[in-house]
Amino acid sequence: MKSTITTYEYSYITQQVNDLVSAYLSVNDRRMRDTVRATTLERITPLLPSEDPISQEFLRRLQPDRLSRDAAAKLLPTLEPLVVPFPELSIKQLSKLFRKVKKLKQPEWADLNLHELTYLGWNDGGSQKKYLVAPYQDRLIGIQGDLAPQVVKGVCAICQTIGNVSLFVSTTKKSGLGTYTRNGNYICRDSAQCNRQLTDPQALTEFLSIVRPKR
Structure with missing residues (x-):
């Protein structure tokens, strides 16, 4: 497995997912929630390695109509194996x-x-x-x-x-x-x-x- 996501891209993905959760919690209209989710997926999908199973599972778990903050907090760290970490310096x-x-x-x-x-x-x-x-x-x-x-x-x-x-x-x-x-x-x-x-x-x-x- 090769790490390909930069740390700032990971921060961007985190921000987008948190915004999606906020929309789920505040928007009652189902079609509007679908639109927000589609926009979120459109923004973050290009940043993920398309063939990687971690990416595919991550995107799959974003599909449900409701995503709680607790579920999002557990989901986001699953991407960390794909993120290039800052080096730990001696x-x-x-x-x-x-x-x-x-x-x-x-x-x-x-x-x-x-x-x-x-x-x-x-x-x-x-x-x-x-x-x-x-x-x-x-x-x-x-x-x-x-x-x-x-x-x-x-x-x-x-x-x-x-x-x-x-x-x-x-x-x-x-x-x-x-x-x-x-x-x-x-x-x-x-x-x-x-x-x-x-x-x-x-x-x-x-x-x-x-x-x-x-x-």
Whole structure:
């Protein structure tokens, strides 16, 4: 079995299925529910490997006229074998991505679902730092920045969803004169939640182009 679904595609499928469940719970007209289900299947079917039995079973179980939230929550993880997970990096690999950080706080790997991560992000509350590891131009890069303690309601620059965000600022360029440039934006304080809401990687790429160190 070959994993072919990206993590952000998996987030998109999850979003579509949850929207379908919401329609089932709020729409009484049978024909309208049929229309919503057909639209959902039209959107997610092209993302699934057509000949794979996991895909076929998943689509079959979406067919009933009613799908509860509990049933959907049990159904969605059945796709995980088809999802390309984010790599679990060793301490040595992480250290290479953050060479200038002397005491790098490690992410809580046990609490993460790698099948939901388009990027890896974790907070160090003691130093008010946030660390990001993300794909950029066909390789993984590591970015550290200051994370403001203030939490506000706003749009995340990465997942483009309204939620609890904080200002993330990183040093992007230094000169021999001791001056430096800092850039950033508001992003989700909870990176795991951000990943679950991330259905298009373009905004992530644009954010990384702003906050990554430049020579």
